[in-house]
Amino acid sequence: MSTDDLPLRGPAGQSVAHLDETDKAIIAELLRDGRLSVRAIAERVHVSRANAYARINRMTSDGTITGFTARLDPQRVGLTASAYVMLSIEQNTWRTVAQHLRKIPYVDHIALVGGDFDVLVLVRTPDNAALRHVVLERFHEIPGVRGTRTSLVFEETAGRGMG
Amino acid sequence: MSTDDLPLRGPAGQSVAHLDETDKAIIAELLRDGRLSVRAIAERVHVSRANAYARINRMTSDGTITGFTARLDPQRVGLTASAYVMLSIEQNTWRTVAQHLRKIPYVDHIALVGGDFDVLVLVRTPDNAALRHVVLERFHEIPGVRGTRTSLVFEETAGRGMG
DNA sequence: ATTGAAACCTAACGTAT
């Protein structure tokens, strides 16, 4: 028996979905092209159309697939200034700090981390002035934020993922 | 005249696409749901189907839209251990370091940054053992890498973007 | 019970005018 089909538990007690090889193959196809037709997916992973349809439905409704989206070139959509901002925050303020961050424009991604700082925020703005405003004005006025350190992004690229 | 329709130049000399309000509205729809039909998009942004079709075609072929993909819950797909790894590298090794990083499994995103470190890598692995292996073995054997610092991700959330 | 194969109508695609 393989371990691949065992349901597991994640660290926070959230259930980890039961994904067989077909599910994973479907996910791989959808990662490559999120607009692939169900028909095309079905024949690529060698299952029937109805089966592919049911699997995609299951994975989207159980939260494994959280949605579909377009990937954009930040430069070309006018977000030319990106930065990672490291926040130090006071204890037990993560929830409220995250809430505030989510309301600020140009904030792309927010992570609570362990290490020399507490929160890592990816910010993508139209220009350096907007970036400066977001970091110096908006971030610093959030209750619980003790300090920030900013690392400008010069260049970036995607990794290969689980491959 | 609004500044919205002006073509611009990005920092690296890459052209910034000429996007009018309709283009932006289409992008917003596709960010919300990357599998929306062209028909649905067309009526939501109040243009004809053919027009929406042409705009999406233009934006995908000029590189503004770089693709479509599924968004996954990392926990549920079995990637329960994520971390940001900060690399210090020797001068002028960025290109080769990035090349090496792209070949390593579980590497999600790579950014060349300015500040106390040089490269920020987002890694998503199935467990702490895999994470440890990636960082301690794979990253440290890359020529040009002088040192790493790892920040485990405890929790994360998306920001609101440009909204 | 779950899957594959076929059929079905409706909706969307892609292109041409």
Place this chain on the structure above:
DNA sequence: ATACGTTAGGTTTCAAT
């Protein structure tokens, strides 16, 4: 913007394993 032939969606049925 409309129209047109083709393809896909979404659901149902049935046989098979």
